[in-house]
Amino acid sequence: xxxxxxxxxxxxxxxxxxxxxxxxxxxxxxxxxxxxxxxxxxxxxxxxxxxxxxxxxxxxxxxxxxxxxxxxxxxxxxxxxxxxxxxxxxxxxxxxxxxxxxxxxxxxxxxxxxxxxxxxxxxxxxxxxxxxxxxxxxxxxxxxxxxxxxxxxxxxxxxxxxxxxxxxxxxxxxxxxxxxxxxxxxxxxxxxxxxxxxxxxxxxxxxxxxxxxxxxxxxxxxxxxxxxxxxxxxxxxxxxxxxxxxxxxxxxxxxxxxxxxxxxxxxxxxxxxxxxxxxxxxxxxxxxxxxxxxxxxxxxxxxxxxxxxxxxxxxxxxxxxxxxxxxxxxxxxxxxxxxxxxxxxxxxxxxxxxxxxxxxxxxxxxxxxxxxxxxxxxxxxxxxxxxxxxxxxxxxxxxxxxxxxxxxxxxxxxxxxxxxxxxxxxxxx
RNA sequence: GUGAGUGUAGCCCAGUGGUUAAGGCGCCAGGUUGUGGCCCUGGAGAUCGUGGGUUCAAAUCCCAUCACUCACCCCA
Numbered sequence: 001x002x003x004x005x006x007x008x009x010x011x012x013x014x015x016x017x018x019x020x021x022x023x024x025x026x027x028x029x030x031x032x033x034x035x036x037x038x039x040x041x042x043x044x045x046x047x048x049x050x051x052x053x054x055x056x057x058x059x060x061x062x063x064x065x066x067x068x069x070x071x072x073x074x075x076x077x078x079x080x081x082x083x084x085x086x087x088x089x090x091x092x093x094x095x096x097x098x099x100x101x102x103x104x105x106x107x108x109x110x111x112x113x114x115x116x117x118x119x120x121x122x123x124x125x126x127x128x129x130x131x132x133x134x135x136x137x138x139x140x141x142x143x144x145x146x147x148x149x150x151x152x153x154x155x156x157x158x159x160x161x162x163x164x165x166x167x168x169x170x171x172x173x174x175x176x177x178x179x180x181x182x183x184x185x186x187x188x189x190x191x192x193x194x195x196x197x198x199x200x201x202x203x204x205x206x207x208x209x210x211x212x213x214x215x216x217x218x219x220x221x222x223x224x225x226x227x228x229x230x231x232x233x234x235x236x237x238x239x240x241x242x243x244x245x246x247x248x249x250x251x252x253x254x255x256x257x258x259x260x261x262x263x264x265x266x267x268x269x270x271x272x273x274x275x276x277x278x279x280x281x282x283x284x285x286x287x288x289x290x291x292x293x294x295x296x297x298x299x300x301x302x303x304x305x306x307x308x309x310x311x312x313x314x315x316x317x318x319x320x321x322x323x324x325x326x327x328x329x330x331x332x333x334x335x336x337x338x339x340x341x342x343x344x345x346x347x348x349x350x351x352x353x354x355x356x357x358x359x360x361x362x363x364x365x366x367x368x369x370x371x372x373x374x375x376x377x378x379x380x381x382x383x384x385x386x387x388x389x390x391x392x393x394x395x396x397x398x399x400x401x402x403x404x405x406x407x408x409x410x411x412x413x414x415x416x417x418x419x420x421x422x423x424x425x426x427x428x429x
Numbered sequence: 430g431u432g433a434g435u436g437u438a439g440c441c442c443a444g445u446g447g448u449u450a451a452g453g454c455g456c457c458a459g460g461u462u463g464u465g466g467c468c469c470u471g472g473a474g475a476u477c478g479u480g481g482g483u484u485c486a487a488a489u490c491c492c493a494u495c496a497c498u499c500a501c502c503c504c505a
Binding site (some may be wrong): 057111114115203208257278304333368 | 496504
């Protein structure tokens with residue numbers, strides 16, 4: 001039998017309400033802040049990621065789905081969302097709009113890696129980006145927005161970690177200081193860290209091994225090496241967050257996986273220390289658009305993993321409000337009633353009443369059982385007796401009460417009850 | 430890419446060398462000539478992940494392989 005590809009999964013109907021809930025909250029927070037939706041293709045020119053974005057990081061070096069199409073074009077399944085958004089910003093001349101341009105996206109990302117808890121080959125990200133302005137006020141807006149989004153979902157146990165990793169002026173000084181510091185500990189480092197010392201020194205800071213953590217704790221801090229502009233930016237951002245009353249933790253060991261970050265980096269961590277890592281993260285990427293071959297343009301953004309959000313919603317037992325829908329099930333007995341049921345179903349649907357029909361000639365018992373299993377509010381029973389008198393038996397599935405209604409009155413009666421029930425329990429969505 | 434654990438029906442799982450692989454959920458039917466949710470009865474549904482080996486005999490032991498899960502690397 002065929003199975004879904006490794007690390008990729010089907011999202012079955014019972015899970016859909018939760019997905020819908022998260023997507024709706026995402027869209028509504030974006031509306032609130034004036035961020036507009038943008039869809040980009042799942043596939044991009046591979047170069048967008050390999051050259052411009054993050055050469056030297058694992059995510060493009062060894063985790064990218066990359067292939068040639070029939071025309072020989074090198075394409076890639078997108079491993080992240082920011083670069084495609086920047087590509088679209090440039091391709092469509094969005095730099096001609098008033099800056100910054102505020103956009104959001106919800107879509108699949110792909111990484112070729114061994115799946116485990118909270119980590120998949122296909123996962124879904126919700127992200128928002130403000131492009132075209134370097135003000136720290138925007139960093140603050142993005143972070144507050146991320147927080148508001150998570151709170152609106154009902155999540156509580158998370159914290160926002162914040163750091164600044166400087167810019168291309170001040171970071172090289174920091175990196176060499178870091179290397180100098182680590183040189184004296186080289187013998188004590190774990191094998192992974194020894195490799196990191198060469199390949200990606202910043203990553204030394206977030207090693208999980210206890211001894212390496214002790215060394216990292218005492219290491220030089222990025223913030224001590226920031227150039228005056230970066231320092232001013234970072235201080236201004238913190239001031240803004242304090243004004244916004246958005247709590248954050250300064251974490252001098254926070255660095256992020258993508259190379260394009262400059263200055264601000266932040267991550268949302270669940271309170272429970274899990275190995276599956278961050279709920280989401282983001283930062284400023286003032287060099288990215290220049291790397292794509294355009295004039296230098298600042299940007300800042302955030303992205304969250306929907307699967308991880310959902311798993312945290314489940315852990316924190318946040319209950320999703322069920323969509324209050326009233327549905328009707330049509331049960332019929334006999335050939336004539338079956339045809340009448342077909343006709344009635346069409347009329348009900350025409351009246352915007354959600355309706356399901358029994359497919360075959362099953363017993364009434366079986367049909368009611370099905371109506372019950374599908375959670376119908378009402379069952380309309382059409383039998384031989386009803387056919388003779390041109391009536392229908394309307395059964396309230398909750399109370400079990402039923403009454404005989406002229407066939408011509410079925411729609412009107414159901415509409416009435418629906419209006420009544422909606423009035424009694426106003427929807428909260 | 431590395432390491433560990435696990436593969437028995439749609440789902441949860443019992444069964445550690447010996448008849449026909451047990452149970453629960455779910456599904457279908459009956460108990461009610463046209464009445465769901467509870468209860469009772471019955472039924473369908475499993476090449477025991479796959480291939481090979483050991484043995485008179487393998488779901489059970491061995492080897493390989495695949496898949497899943499968890500962890501590392503890394504990340505959402």
